Amino acid sequence: MSSNLVQIKMDPQLKVKIQRIALSKGLNVTSYIKMTLIHAAEEDSDFALTQNGFTVREEKRLLKSIDEGEKEVKGKKNKVYSKMADALSSLT
Numbered sequence: 001m002s003s004n005l006v007q008i009k010m011d012p013q014l015k016v017k018i019q020r021i022a023l024s025k026g027l028n029v030t031s032y033i034k035m036t037l038i039h040a041a042e043e044d045s046d047f048a049l050t051q052n053g054f055t056v057r058e059e060k061r062l063l064k065s066i067d068e069g070e071k072e073v074k075g076k077k078n079k080v081y082s083k084m085a086d087a088l089s090s091l092t
Contacts, residue, residue: 010018022032050059072078081087
């Protein structure tokens with residue numbers, strides 16, 4: 001497997017914290033950061049993006065909302081208007 005060098009700048013206090021965390025896990029900083037990035041890229045749905053560019057959580061929420069809206073329209077729980085003027089007049 002080929003690899004690329006990635007360099008980052010960070011606050012010195014953050015670096016010390018990362019070093020402490022890595023050492024507490026028996027790792028060097030490079031290994032700890034690499035493991036963290038792999039986890040974020042492959043396993044953590046808060047970071048992983050779907051093919052639509054949303055996080056997994058966002059996409060699930062959107063699909064659920066769309067599904068609920070479609071069920072309401074099919075169940076005729078909401079009135080559907082063909083003209084904006086009719087929709088606006090129903091609000092008064």
